[in-house]
Amino acid sequence: MSGKVLLRVEELVKYFPVMSRGILLKKMMGFVHAVDNVTFSIEEGRTLAIVGESGSGKTTTAKVILNLEPPTSGKVFFEGRDVYKVFGSKDEAEALALRRQMQLIFQNPYSSLDPRMTVFDIISEPYHIHGNIPKEKVTDYVYDLLKMVGLEDYHAERYPHEFSGGQRQRICIARALAVQPKFIIADEPVSSLDVSIRAQILNLLSDLQAKLGLTYLYISHDLSSVRQISHEVAVMYLGKIVEFAETNELFNYRIHPYTQALISAVPIPDPKKRTTRIILEGEIPSPITPPSGCRFHTRCQYAMELCQEKEPTLDETRRGHFSACHYNSKFY
Amino acid sequence: MGNEGLLQVSGLRTFFFTEAGVVKAVDGVSLHVDKRETLGLVGESGSGKSVTALSVLRIVPRPGRIVEGRIEFDGQDLLAKREDEMRGIRGSSIAIVFQDPISSLNPVYSVASQLTEIIRLHQRIGKKEALEKAIKILEIVGIPEPETRIHEYPHQFSGGMKQRVAVARALACEPRLLFADEPTTNLDVTIQAQVLDLMKGLKSRLGMSMVMITHDMGIIADMADRVTVLYAGQVFENAPTKALFDSPKQPYTEALLAAVPRLDQKRTLRVIPGNIPNLIEPPPGCRFHPRCRYAIERCTNQIPTLEEVEPSHTVACHRWRELELTGGTVA
Numbered sequence: 001m002s003g004k005v006l007l008r009v010e011e012l013v014k015y016f017p018v019m020s021r022g023i024l025l026k027k028m029m030g031f032v033h034a035v036d037n038v039t040f041s042i043e044e045g046r047t048l049a050i051v052g053e054s055g056s057g058k059t060t061t062a063k064v065i066l067n068l069e070p071p072t073s074g075k076v077f078f079e080g081r082d083v084y085k086v087f088g089s090k091d092e093a094e095a096l097a098l099r100r101q102m103q104l105i106f107q108n109p110y111s112s113l114d115p116r117m118t119v120f121d122i123i124s125e126p127y128h129i130h131g132n133i134p135k136e137k138v139t140d141y142v143y144d145l146l147k148m149v150g151l152e153d154y155h156a157e158r159y160p161h162e163f164s165g166g167q168r169q170r171i172c173i174a175r176a177l178a179v180q181p182k183f184i185i186a187d188e189p190v191s192s193l194d195v196s197i198r199a200q201i202l203n204l205l206s207d208l209q210a211k212l213g214l215t216y217l218y219i220s221h222d223l224s225s226v227r228q229i230s231h232e233v234a235v236m237y238l239g240k241i242v243e244f245a246e247t248n249e250l251f252n253y254r255i256h257p258y259t260q261a262l263i264s265a266v267p268i269p270d271p272k273k274r275t276t277r278i279i280l281e282g283e284i285p286s287p288i289t290p291p292s293g294c295r296f297h298t299r300c301q302y303a304m305e306l307c308q309e310k311e312p313t314l315d316e317t318r319r320g321h322f323s324a325c326h327y328n329s330k331f332y
Numbered sequence: 333m334g335n336e337g338l339l340q341v342s343g344l345r346t347f348f349f350t351e352a353g354v355v356k357a358v359d360g361v362s363l364h365v366d367k368r369e370t371l372g373l374v375g376e377s378g379s380g381k382s383v384t385a386l387s388v389l390r391i392v393p394r395p396g397r398i399v400e401g402r403i404e405f406d407g408q409d410l411l412a413k414r415e416d417e418m419r420g421i422r423g424s425s426i427a428i429v430f431q432d433p434i435s436s437l438n439p440v441y442s443v444a445s446q447l448t449e450i451i452r453l454h455q456r457i458g459k460k461e462a463l464e465k466a467i468k469i470l471e472i473v474g475i476p477e478p479e480t481r482i483h484e485y486p487h488q489f490s491g492g493m494k495q496r497v498a499v500a501r502a503l504a505c506e507p508r509l510l511f512a513d514e515p516t517t518n519l520d521v522t523i524q525a526q527v528l529d530l531m532k533g534l535k536s537r538l539g540m541s542m543v544m545i546t547h548d549m550g551i552i553a554d555m556a557d558r559v560t561v562l563y564a565g566q567v568f569e570n571a572p573t574k575a576l577f578d579s580p581k582q583p584y585t586e587a588l589l590a591a592v593p594r595l596d597q598k599r600t601l602r603v604i605p606g607n608i609p610n611l612i613e614p615p616p617g618c619r620f621h622p623r624c625r626y627a628i629e630r631c632t633n634q635i636p637t638l639e640e641v642e643p644s645h646t647v648a649c650h651r652w653r654e655l656e657l658t659g660g661t662v663a
Contacts (some may be wrong), residue, residue, distance in 0.1 A: 053520035164607045194376040194608065195547050199591040199601035221520060224550075228593035228601065251595070265525035266595045267550030269660050271573045273596065274554055279529055280522045283490055 003043035006183060006215045007065070012038045012074035014057075014064045018288055032287045034060040036239035038074075042232075044182075047209065047216040049230035049247075051223060051262070055284045057239040058219045062185045065217070066102055078102065078183070100130050103176040107188035109168035113160040119146075119171055120156040126178040145174040149204060166197035173204065177212075185217045190225060202229055223266050227251055235259050238287055238295040241314060245321035255323040258296045294326065302327060338541050339365040339388065339509055344401035346380075346387045353612035357383040357396065359565040362638075365509065370535065370542045372556030372573065374549065374588070378608045380565040381545045385511040389426060390418050406508070424454040427502035431514040433494035437486040443470075443497055444482040447504055454505045466504065473500045474530060492523035499531065506538055513545045528555065549592055549660065553577060558644075561585050564609050564619040567638060571645040578659045581647035584620045589660030618650065626651055 015031035035057045042048045050058045063069040065076050067087045076083040078101065086098050106112040113122060123142045127133060133141055143153055149170040160168055169189060176184055186205065190198040202225060208214060220226050226233060226247070233250045235243040235258065243256040254260045261278040280299045285291055291298050297307040306326050314324040342362045348355040358380040365371045375381045386392045388403055390410065403410040405426065413421070430436040438446060447466035448459065457465070463482070470478035473496040486494055495515060502510060512531065516524040532555065535542050544555050552559055552573065559576045561569040561584065569582040580586045590602040606623040609615050615622050621631040628651065636648040649655075 053522060166607065195549075196376055196588065196591050196604040197607070199593070200603045200605075202593065203601055203603055222593075223521070224593040224595045227595055227598055248598070261522060263595065265521040267528070267548065267554040268596050269549035269553045269577070269589065269592060269594060270596070271553045271577050277525050277529070279525050283492055283523060284520075 003045065005041045006044045006079060007217070008041040008077040009061075009065060010039050010075045010077070012061065012064060012076065013072045014060050014069060015072045030288050033239045033290055034287060035064060036290075038236075038239075038241055040234055040241065040244065042183075042215055042217060044215055045209070045213050046231040047218050047229055048232045048234060049218040049220060049226040050234050050236055051220055051226050052236035053221060053262075053284055055238070055287060056236040057287075058221075058236050059187055061236070062104070062187055062217065062219055066104060066185065096130065100132065100179045101181050102183045102185070103179065103181040105169075105172050105176050105184060105186045105189050108192050109165055109172050110192075112172055113168060115160050118157055118159055119151075119163075122160070122171060123156075123174050123178055126175060130179050132179055141178070145177060148177070148208070149174045150200075164197070165193050166200055169193060169201050170204070173201075173208070177208070181214070183215045183217070185219065187219045188221070189218075191220065191222060198225065205229060223263060235262065238284065238290050240295060240324070241322075242296065242325070243321075243323045244314065245318075249318070249321050253318060253321065255317055255321065255328055256296075256325050257300050257302055259323075261299075294324075302330075336367045337364055338367045338406060339363075339543075340402075340404040341384070341388065342402045342404075344384065344387055344403065345399040346383050346392055346396055346401075347399050348396040350395055350612075355611045356565055356614060357611060358387060359611075359614075361401075361562070361565070361567055363560045363567065363570070365541050365543060367508075367541055368539055369557045370544055370555055372552040372559040373543055373545045373562060374547065374552055374559060375562035376547055376608055378564065378611060379562040381562050382513050383565075384562070385428060385513055385543065385545060388511070389422055389428060391422070420454070423450050423502075423507070424505040425507055426509045426511070427505070427507040428511040428513060429495075429498050429502045429515045431517050433491070433498040433518075434486070436498055437494060437501075439486055442483050442485055443489075446497075447482070447501055450501060450504045466500075469500045469504055470497070472534070473497075473503070474526070475500075492519055492526060495519060495523075495527055496530070499527070499534070503534060503538065507540060509541045509543070510535075511543045511545065514547070516551070517546075517548075531555075549577075549589060561588075564614055565611060566619060567648065568620070569645075569647045570638070571641075571647075575642075575645055580657050580659055581641055581645070581652040581655075582649050583624050583626050583651075583655065583657065586657040586659075587623075587625075590658070618648075626655055 012035055014035040016034055017031055018029040020027040020029050038061060052058045064071045087095050120142055123145055124138050127138050146155060151170055190201050206229060218230055230247050233247050234241045237258050243259045254263055261280045264278045282299050285298055293309050294307040294312050297303040312324045312326045314322045315328060317323050317328045344358055344361045346358040348357055361384055373381045387398050444463060444466060448462040451462040451465055467478045467482055470482055475481055475496055489497060516527050556573045558572050560567055563584050569585050587604045591604050593601060604623055609619055617633045618631045618636050621627040630650050636650050638646040638648045640646050
């Protein structure tokens with residue numbers, strides 16, 4: 001736990017403006033509170049998972065960290081350097097060098113590969129942009145990468161449509177690794193794959209982490225895969241982190257009522273463990289007008305008056321285990 | 333479980349005649365569903381689970397065609413029915429809920445007209461009465477304020493609510509058999525829990541049978557009484573749910589159980605190598621042999637047939653007697 005912090009996110013906020021319809025008189029209707037005051041850090045060589053349902057702000061968090069969406073406020077530090085200062089500065093070489101360190105793997109390997117490029121072109125393109133290795137060595141590196149992600153040499157000359165979903169995701173991983181990054185954000189990398197293929201990719205990600213010392217931010221709604229791959233977990237609900245702990249700690253001592261419901265909702269592949277689930281009422285509320293006080297109070301079975309009025313803070317309830325609930329002490 | 337049969341599919345072959353060749357999507361599938369039972373139909377994409385359901389309803393899209401087989405529903409031979417007779421069965425006796433409610437509901441008609449259409453198609457009642465009935469069904473599937481919401485259009489509902497409308501539509505005429513084709517795959521887990529809970533409740537309330545089509549072993553463990561495992565268009569194993577998880581007899585079933593991450597434990601995932609086979613030229617012999625860790629020479633050239641392990645448990649594997657496979661329930 002006391003390794004070197006690679007990435008630190010401080011009070012990150014991202015609001016999207018909502019405009020009224022119309023051509024002439026567009027009015028600002030309000031804001032989507034996509035990410036609201038999120039703070040966390042990831043140590044080198046470890047995996048932090050962000051879990052949450054659709055609309056919880058997990059993907060926006062990833063995009064804002066990489067400055068693909070500019071933040072509304074907040075800071076991100078990568079190896080102690082202020083990321084937004086680097087991306088905002090005139091020094092493009094420095095910004096590019098930082099980009100090299102932080103790579104992204106997308107959910108859908110069908111739309112994230114250019115159908116007109118061969119696998120060789122796809123994987124070697126980052127080299128041409130970043131120039132991180134000498135030109136004459138590029139071919140060797142590409143073949144090394146293919147091998148590393150479990151593909152064969154002859155795959156290099158083929159086009160993306162000739163591959164299955166799992167193989168395409170391997171190509172995406174190879175492309176991300178091409179520039180020798182330290183940090184990879186994987187946004188739902190296995191959710192569009194078949195079950196028998198998911199394990200291949202999850203194992204590959206773990207193996208690569210052990211081999212290359214990579215640090216991952218793993219974004220998913222699938223709690224089973226999160227348990228499998230991550231060291232720490234942050235649970236997000238409506239733009240806020242509601243619980244944060246080491247993976248085993250979190251699954252063994254779920255404190256926040258939302259985490260409890262989320263975990264109990266996942267069907268376990270064991271007919272002997274048919275348990276009564278906590279069924280949440282209703283759906284995730286609109287992030288344009290999030291509920292007052294605790295954002296979860298509209299669906300929480302334990303909600304009291306205080307929950308509607310006052311927003312809970314993320315407090316350490318057990319060692320290294322943070323939960324944002326007024327009644328933390330009741331739940332562990 | 334009453335052992336009265338409701339649906340009996342035998343030797344079903346449904347092929348797709350494409351330009352690239354004949355895709356043998358369903359290649360000799362036999363299965364049965366008893367009254368009031370939930371059958372889990374497990375398989376990955378391309379295993380033929382959806383096409384099996386579409387075949388029973390006789391709504392296989394072109395260039396697909398049922399080539400061979402027998403489908404018997406409540407003593408009637410469905411493949412011998414005329415199209416207008418089938419139309420009387422679809423929706424009223426056998427219904428289906430699809431994976432994607434966005435594309436299965438018509439966006440230009442209100443929920444009211446989509447529900448009353450089905451009710452009035454199968455029952456001789458007036459518009460007003462049908463609307464009342466539709467409102468009642470929406471209430472049953474847990475849509476708040478059904479009297480006002482029934483006049484809204486699909487896009488005004490959220491994903492979970494749309495799927496509830498789709499379930500309502502399928503149940504509008506109280507079918508005796510419901511196919512649920514990955515009904516929760518597009519939904520968030522907390523919403524999935526709501527919908528699964530709803531379907532369980534409705535099933536026992538209406539006393540119907542259900543075929544739960546999914547690739548999620550968790551949903552199978554939770555919902556199914558009995559399971560049929562499909563691979564590349566063929567049945568690999570049939571067993572009561574508990575037996576399947578405790579002592580699978582087919583290496584593919586074992587591999588599937590060992591490859592899924594589990595919430596209740598962290599373990600090394602055992603990878604199934606390779607990919608799902610091409611169904612135009614499926615592998616000879618056992619279709620799983622190129623990916624099977626136990627494959628021997630016989631598996632590469634001889635097609636295994638379903639053999640009886642126990643009266644309720646059948647398996648298609650040459651080596652099931654000698655292999656000691658591990659189940660998914662070991663802690």
